Amino acid sequence: MASYPVLNSGIMVDEDRKVFKVSRQAFVDPAILEAERARIFDRSWLYLGHSAELPKPGSFVTRQVGGRNILFARDAKGELRAMLNTCPHRGAQVCRERSGTAKSFQCFYHGWVFGLDGALRSQPGEASYAEDFKERGTSNMQQVPRFESYRDFNFVCFDPNVQSLSDYLGPAREYLDVICDQAESGMTIVGGTQEYSMRANWKLLTENSIDGYHAVTTHATYFDYLKATNGGLAPVPLKGSARDLGNGHAVLEYKAPWGRPVAQWIPAWGEEGKKEIDRLYQNLVERFGEERAERIALYNRNLFIFPNLVVNDIMAVTIRTYYPTAPDFMNISAWALAPKEETEWARKYRLYNFLEFLGPGGFATPDDVEALEQCQRGFRNSAEAQWNDISKGMGKPVPDYDDELQMRAFWSNWNKCVFQERA
Amino acid sequence: MRMFTMQDIPRADVEEFLFAEADLLDEWRLPEWLELFTDDATYSVPATDVPANASPDNSLFYVADDRFRLSERVKRLMKRTAHAEFPHSRTRHVVSNVRIRSRAEAELEVSSAFITFRTKDGVTDTYFGSNRYRLVQVDGNLRIRDKRCLLDSEGLRMQGRVSIIL
Ligand code: FES
Ligand SMILES: [Fe+2]
Numbered sequence: 001m002a003s004y005p006v007l008n009s010g011i012m013v014d015e016d017r018k019v020f021k022v023s024r025q026a027f028v029d030p031a032i033l034e035a036e037r038a039r040i041f042d043r044s045w046l047y048l049g050h051s052a053e054l055p056k057p058g059s060f061v062t063r064q065v066g067g068r069n070i071l072f073a074r075d076a077k078g079e080l081r082a083m084l085n086t087c088p089h090r091g092a093q094v095c096r097e098r099s100g101t102a103k104s105f106q107c108f109y110h111g112w113v114f115g116l117d118g119a120l121r122s123q124p125g126e127a128s129y130a131e132d133f134k135e136r137g138t139s140n141m142q143q144v145p146r147f148e149s150y151r152d153f154n155f156v157c158f159d160p161n162v163q164s165l166s167d168y169l170g171p172a173r174e175y176l177d178v179i180c181d182q183a184e185s186g187m188t189i190v191g192g193t194q195e196y197s198m199r200a201n202w203k204l205l206t207e208n209s210i211d212g213y214h215a216v217t218t219h220a221t222y223f224d225y226l227k228a229t230n231g232g233l234a235p236v237p238l239k240g241s242a243r244d245l246g247n248g249h250a251v252l253e254y255k256a257p258w259g260r261p262v263a264q265w266i267p268a269w270g271e272e273g274k275k276e277i278d279r280l281y282q283n284l285v286e287r288f289g290e291e292r293a294e295r296i297a298l299y300n301r302n303l304f305i306f307p308n309l310v311v312n313d314i315m316a317v318t319i320r321t322y323y324p325t326a327p328d329f330m331n332i333s334a335w336a337l338a339p340k341e342e343t344e345w346a347r348k349y350r351l352y353n354f355l356e357f358l359g360p361g362g363f364a365t366p367d368d369v370e371a372l373e374q375c376q377r378g379f380r381n382s383a384e385a386q387w388n389d390i391s392k393g394m395g396k397p398v399p400d401y402d403d404e405l406q407m408r409a410f411w412s413n414w415n416k417c418v419f420q421e422r423a
Numbered sequence: 424m425r426m427f428t429m430q431d432i433p434r435a436d437v438e439e440f441l442f443a444e445a446d447l448l449d450e451w452r453l454p455e456w457l458e459l460f461t462d463d464a465t466y467s468v469p470a471t472d473v474p475a476n477a478s479p480d481n482s483l484f485y486v487a488d489d490r491f492r493l494s495e496r497v498k499r500l501m502k503r504t505a506h507a508e509f510p511h512s513r514t515r516h517v518v519s520n521v522r523i524r525s526r527a528e529a530e531l532e533v534s535s536a537f538i539t540f541r542t543k544d545g546v547t548d549t550y551f552g553s554n555r556y557r558l559v560q561v562d563g564n565l566r567i568r569d570k571r572c573l574l575d576s577e578g579l580r581m582q583g584r585v586s587i588i589l
Contacts, residue, residue: 190483196578224502229491351480355484355486
């Protein structure tokens with residue numbers, strides 16, 4: 001394996017000269033990944049799952065988050081629980097199914113049985129244990145150190161001293177509100193998970209998920225496709241702005257010519273669709289007034305929450321999270337988020353929309369995968385060609401949606417996390 | 424060649440049809456491949472955590488094309504700007520375990536096992552699973568009304584994408 005010089009900073013910034021460069025070593029160096037694990041993934045709030053994935057007491061999913069195996073369950077009282085999926089006895093993974101409903105969880109190795117809240121209920125040969133064994137907290141499955149939620153987005157953190165989720169999200173909450181307010185009865189996760197991977201550094205996907213600059217070239221065939229659809233696009237030019245939300249979070253908010261199930265009509269949806277979209281729009285106006293209704297319905301949002309959560313409210317809504325397994329490999333999980341009360345018509349068109357752009361079988365994401373993998377290949381030259389440039393739009397009072405402010409927000413916070421000692 | 428009906432068409436003919444389909448894909452003759460589909464055809468690849476018979480109207484898939492989008496997929500894949508497949512990857516669709524599962528009056532339900540290799544830029548990925556077909560006859564030729572590719576893998580972890588047709 002190549003050995004790299006020790007980095008003291010991953011970025012080179014000169015505001016006056018409008019220079020913002022990122023070291024390509026940050027994408028290839030195993031020591032950087034180690035530092036990211038310790039200083040970012042072990043300390044940041046990480047997305048676990050949506051409350052709607054656990055509809056009733058006993059519902060559970062198992063999931064990898066920040067390198068841990070988590071058992072996410074709704075207990076008998078209806079409370080959500082995030083537990084480390086490991087047996088307090090001698091370590092085996094307790095729950096081995098991806099999802100389901102249960103009355104209790106049994107570790108098959110020696111047969112310990114836990115309640116939905118992780119408390120030890122029984123173990124074979126109880127008589128051989130101390131009398132108060134079951135009352136000891138150490139006999140239960142361990143809860144994650146921190147577990148909080150915002151608008152049904154559930155997060156965990158492995159640092160017990162982390163700030164509250166609410167403070168961590170800061171102004172990003174406003175955008176989650178705008179997205180969730182699409183629904184009157186709450187949002188839900190549509191059945192089915194897109195799970196894929198890329199032979200690329202995880203930070204490339206952060207950049208790509210909030211990159212308005214690449215659409216026209218990388219996704220040329222997607223726009224060709226839209227033009228070919230019946231009636232074509234809405235007469236709405238791509239236009240909008242980017243905002244740094246602090247703590248490494250960032251957002252793009254912009255108008256675009258594609259159809260939005262809540263609620264921008266396109267000719268391809270016909271008269272039936274027009275009625276439905278008008279009804280949805282009116283409902284928003286009644287609930288929130290003209291101004292906010294317009295923002296919810298007609299603006300798109302690519303919301304990035306540091307370090308690895310993307311909520312893109314575009315031609316459909318997707319939640320996406322991703323983790324590195326090596327400097328040049330990541331695993332990605334993506335879900336479709338939708339209003340619970342949505343009609344069959346709207347759900348169908350939402351999913352049709354989703355698949356034409358999003359996901360590894362869509363008309364766009366495969367080209368993103370290709371772009372990111374090609375960047376990773378390019379980084380083989382990083383000993384000589386050392387820097388990425390993300391200076392587009394520096395110095396503008398309000399950077400455009402296709403500038404690179406969002407990336408600078410991410411990288412500035414990334415750099416602080418990786419290289420600055422905490423007070 | 425003797426004409427068969429859907430009641431008596433032998434498996435060998437169905438196999439021959441599926442093998443020819445695989446060749447068209449491997450030779451990147453996608454416009455010809457598209458001709459194997461009926462005008463109302465559908466082509467889909469469901470997510471791997473939904474039931475095999477799930478509907479793309481209410482579950483998230485990887486691919487759920489109607490005939491229009493399938494033809495757009497073909498058009499797209501033949502362009503230089505379909506970056507994921509430029510230059511074209513090399514593929515080999517291996518088709519096996521062909522079974523006629525049921526015969527309706529005008530339609531066959533056929534299943535096969537597939538292993539498809541895709542190689543590009545020094546990396547080879549393997550897709551494996553089963554294909555479910557609904558086949559009909561149009562002007563004496565077998566045609567595909569529906570093709571559903573059920574991946575056996577857990578998601579697309581390693582392959583990363585389905586930029587080719589399975
Ligand atoms: S390791 Fe779970 S019961 Fe022993
Ligand atoms: Fe993209």
